[in-house]
Amino acid sequence: MKTEAVLDVSGLPHYAYGQRSILWWGTLGFCLIEGTAFALALVAYFYLRGKTETWPPGGIKPPDLFWGTLNTVILLASCIPNRWVKAAAEREQLGPVRLWLVVCLVFGLAFNAVRGFEFCVLNVHWDTDAYGSIVWCLMFLHTTHIVTDVADTAVLTALMMTSLARGSRFVDVSENAFYWYFVVLTWLPIYAVVYLVPRWL
Amino acid sequence: MTDGNAIAERVELERLAQSWAPPRGWIGWLSAADHKTIGIRYLVTGFAFFALAGLLAMLMRLQLARPENTLIGPDFYDEVFSTHGTVMMFLFAVPIAQGFAVYLVPLMIGAREIAFPRLNAFSYWLYLFGGLMIVAAFAINVGPDAGWFAYVPLTEQAYTPSKRADIWAQMITFTEVSALAVAVQLIVTIFKLRAPGMSLNRMPLFVWGSLVVAFMVVFAMPAIMLASSALIADRLVNTRFFDTHRGGDTLLYQHLFWFFGHPEVYIIFLPGAGFVSSIVATFARRPVFGYVPMVASLIVTGFLAFGLWVHHMFVTGIPQLGAAFFTAASMMVAIPSGVQIFCWLATLWDGRLVYSTALLFCLGFIPIFVLGGLTGVMVASVPIDMQVHDTYFVVAHLHYVLIGGFLFPLFGAFYYWLPKISGRLLNETAGRWHFWLLFIGFNVTFFPMHWLGLAGMPRRVYTYPDGIGWSGMNLLASIGAAIIAISIVMFLANLAWSLRRGATAGDNPWGAGTLEWATASPPPAYNFAAPPIVAGREPLWVEPDVQRVATGLRSDIREVLVTHLLDASPDHRYPFPDPSIWPLLAALATTGMFIGSIFTPWAIPIGALPMLVTFTGWFWPKSPEPEGGR
Numbered sequence: 001m002k003t004e005a006v007l008d009v010s011g012l013p014h015y016a017y018g019q020r021s022i023l024w025w026g027t028l029g030f031c032l033i034e035g036t037a038f039a040l041a042l043v044a045y046f047y048l049r050g051k052t053e054t055w056p057p058g059g060i061k062p063p064d065l066f067w068g069t070l071n072t073v074i075l076l077a078s079c080i081p082n083r084w085v086k087a088a089a090e091r092e093q094l095g096p097v098r099l100w101l102v103v104c105l106v107f108g109l110a111f112n113a114v115r116g117f118e119f120c121v122l123n124v125h126w127d128t129d130a131y132g133s134i135v136w137c138l139m140f141l142h143t144t145h146i147v148t149d150v151a152d153t154a155v156l157t158a159l160m161m162t163s164l165a166r167g168s169r170f171v172d173v174s175e176n177a178f179y180w181y182f183v184v185l186t187w188l189p190i191y192a193v194v195y196l197v198p199r200w201l
Numbered sequence: 202m203t204d205g206n207a208i209a210e211r212v213e214l215e216r217l218a219q220s221w222a223p224p225r226g227w228i229g230w231l232s233a234a235d236h237k238t239i240g241i242r243y244l245v246t247g248f249a250f251f252a253l254a255g256l257l258a259m260l261m262r263l264q265l266a267r268p269e270n271t272l273i274g275p276d277f278y279d280e281v282f283s284t285h286g287t288v289m290m291f292l293f294a295v296p297i298a299q300g301f302a303v304y305l306v307p308l309m310i311g312a313r314e315i316a317f318p319r320l321n322a323f324s325y326w327l328y329l330f331g332g333l334m335i336v337a338a339f340a341i342n343v344g345p346d347a348g349w350f351a352y353v354p355l356t357e358q359a360y361t362p363s364k365r366a367d368i369w370a371q372m373i374t375f376t377e378v379s380a381l382a383v384a385v386q387l388i389v390t391i392f393k394l395r396a397p398g399m400s401l402n403r404m405p406l407f408v409w410g411s412l413v414v415a416f417m418v419v420f421a422m423p424a425i426m427l428a429s430s431a432l433i434a435d436r437l438v439n440t441r442f443f444d445t446h447r448g449g450d451t452l453l454y455q456h457l458f459w460f461f462g463h464p465e466v467y468i469i470f471l472p473g474a475g476f477v478s479s480i481v482a483t484f485a486r487r488p489v490f491g492y493v494p495m496v497a498s499l500i501v502t503g504f505l506a507f508g509l510w511v512h513h514m515f516v517t518g519i520p521q522l523g524a525a526f527f528t529a530a531s532m533m534v535a536i537p538s539g540v541q542i543f544c545w546l547a548t549l550w551d552g553r554l555v556y557s558t559a560l561l562f563c564l565g566f567i568p569i570f571v572l573g574g575l576t577g578v579m580v581a582s583v584p585i586d587m588q589v590h591d592t593y594f595v596v597a598h599l600h601y602v603l604i605g606g607f608l609f610p611l612f613g614a615f616y617y618w619l620p621k622i623s624g625r626l627l628n629e630t631a632g633r634w635h636f637w638l639l640f641i642g643f644n645v646t647f648f649p650m651h652w653l654g655l656a657g658m659p660r661r662v663y664t665y666p667d668g669i670g671w672s673g674m675n676l677l678a679s680i681g682a683a684i685i686a687i688s689i690v691m692f693l694a695n696l697a698w699s700l701r702r703g704a705t706a707g708d709n710p711w712g713a714g715t716l717e718w719a720t721a722s723p724p725p726a727y728n729f730a731a732p733p734i735v736a737g738r739e740p741l742w743v744e745p746d747v748q749r750v751a752t753g754l755r756s757d758i759r760e761v762l763v764t765h766l767l768d769a770s771p772d773h774r775y776p777f778p779d780p781s782i783w784p785l786l787a788a789l790a791t792t793g794m795f796i797g798s799i800f801t802p803w804a805i806p807i808g809a810l811p812m813l814v815t816f817t818g819w820f821w822p823k824s825p826e827p828e829g830g831r
Contacts, residue, residue, distance in 0.1 A: 002746065129449075159821065
């Protein structure tokens with residue numbers, strides 16, 4: 001078949017940010033998958049709750065509020081440097097990107113450390129009963145996310161310290177920040193369910 | 202065209218071929234990430250699992266051919282039917298459909314590669330390793346033996362002390378991680394890599410089907426991963442999710458399983474529908490009647506499929522109102538399927554039919570699937586379901602739906618697209634024998650099962666007594682199964698012969714209208730020398746003589762044209778990374794963690810380290826960015 005060139009795309013850029021980028025859509029896809037898993041685990045929590053008379057059952061104390069609430073504050077506060085790193089990445093300013101990545105990383109290490117204390121004051125073991133199992137399940141699911149997100153960010157920070165840090169690597173930084181928001185936002189319903197539902201509902 | 206132009210063009214093609222050339226040597230073979238290579242690997246692996254699960258089915262039919270048979274005992278029979286179902290659903294149907302989509306979607310939308318090709322390779326390896334694990338487990342007699350759904354409490358530690366249930370649960374993890382990653386790749390490919398001009402309303406119906414299925418995978422498969430993870434946690438670290446003495450609930454497992462399990466039926470059927478739409482249009486020599494209602498039906502099916510799961514649980518004593526709601530929803534899903542059937546019939550009615558083997562398989566699909574759909578409407582009704590639940594009536598129903606809705610279109614797809622994949626046509630005479638043997642064998646096998654079910658024969662029994670009237674029909678079903686086996690052997694023989702000696706296919710042997718036929722058979726590594734520009738739903742029928750193209754993509758690196766979501770107007774030229782060995786290493790590390798966690802929870806933190814190393818190796822850029830910028 002004869003071909004006829006009618007369009008020249010050689011002048012187009014070779015990467016773009018946000019929903020123009022395939023990376024953004026890939027990240028969104030994995031957010032949908034993980035978000036579905038969180039939502040189903042929350043449904044399972046309420047399903048199990050509907051099967052017992054009292055909640056938490058059998059005189060178990062609800063999780064202590066202090067560490068979990070502190071961590072909610074740290075997670076929300078990390079959105080500020082995260083916003084700045086995203087903005088700096090999209091302006092392709094290497095200095096600020098490096099700075100705010102390191103700050104994000106510090107926040108990340110902090111909320112992972114505090115998560116350790118949270119596990120100590122859940123006041124129930126996973127093998128005590130189904131309530132304990134589903135509480136640990138929700139906490140574990142979210143913890144895998146903050147651990148992997150910090151590991152990702154650490155690798156990315158290292159990468160951005162090298163001479164490879166240019167061009168579409170800034171898109172990587174921007175999408176990493178997008179995923180960070182997802183990890184923070186999914187914590188809010190989990191916090192509400194694990195810490196507040198046994199007290200207030 | 203002048204000589205100078207011709208030479209320049211040849212140089213350009215050579216450079217393209219060089220940039221997109223697959224890596225060499227056996228490490229190169231293990232590093233391959235071309236969507237066509239990975240797609241073919243999916244097809245071959247999927248078919249091997251189909252043959253394996255088919256042999257298990259033959260074994261069952263052999264055992265049931267006569268009453269009180271002693272060929273295999275009850276324990277082994279449990280393992281055989283569980284492995285048959287598990288392999289067919291998780292290792293054959295979904296992966297082979299995804300394999301076709303991985304191979305075809307980029308070609309159909311005029312793209313050079315799938316989005317995230319290395320993730321694609323990673324997905325394939327995980328699928329392969331998960332599949333090999335279950336085969337190895339079966340071989341050493343620790344295969345799953347509690348049905349393809351592994352219900353609790355039977356699979357809890359107290360009733361299944363061996364590792365059978367854990368192996369089943371981790372097989373789920375392998376295959377679902379793989380399927381989920383492929384779903385994301387397909388969604389992004391379809392959204393962002395379509396050739397200029399292929400707006401959403403010009404996408405081939407097969408691509409629409411793949412898109413809807415990918416979204417269904419995204420929302421359905423997390424449910425079964427949650428269920429199987431909770432199961433393995435109950436067994437390994439004594440969580441109490443399903444332990445009724447400690448506040449757990451066995452029905453929670455069923456809800457989670459069927460929230461995945463019912464959409465799974467449509468995850469399997471909709472790719473079949475996509476095959477049928479492509480084949481029917483080509484051999485009726487006209488576009489499928491009712492493009493908009495067809496697309497709407499796919500999407501509506503995708504939504505309704507999530508509202509039916511409780512109809513698998515009518516006998517568990519759920520509240521009556523719930524049962525009534527799910528009856529209504531289950532009957533409603535027949536509507537979009539019916540719309541599709543009528544659109545295909547209208548297409549055939551109006552077309553000038555070419556009776557190829559591929560079309561025969563589609564014509565065979567219609568009555569079988571309609572029968573399966575009608576018995577589906579029957580069992581959607583609670584009183585009928587109560588009567589026939591766990592009988593052979595349901596076995597008949599599900600095989601009419603799955604074999605009719607998927608296997609027939611799948612074989613049609615093999616006859617239709619293998620010429621594109623291999624460059625050679627399959628033998629049509631042998632194809633017709635294959636079709637008629639399968640069609641007759643299928644009906645002889647499964648039609649009597651309706652009757653057996655109504656006569657009260659339960660599923661999953663390894664034998665039955667003589668003299669209660671089941672013997673004749675069982676023997677008939679076993680004879681049918683033998684006919685099916687012969688038809689499959691015919692297909693394999695045809696395949697072996699045609700791949701060597703078959704007639705050369707050429708670019709477009711069927712005179713089809715979609716873009717995969719605009720390139721060579723088999724397609725070059727870069728798919729299209731220049732991105733085609735699309736002017737209609739069947740681009741090759743709209744503009745049969747001249748291919749309008751976009752130029753300006755670089756040929757010295759792997760560059761792909763990214764377009765806008767709705768109208769597919771060009772946006773940017775994105776350089777794809779070269780294939781590497783890291784996805785395989787990452788898949789091996791992940792496999793280590795998954796298999797380790799069958800035995801100890803410590804496999805998770807310890808196994809995370811090699812994963813971190815391999816994923817970092819994968820992510821780390823091998824070469825600096827090309828010049829250019831945004």
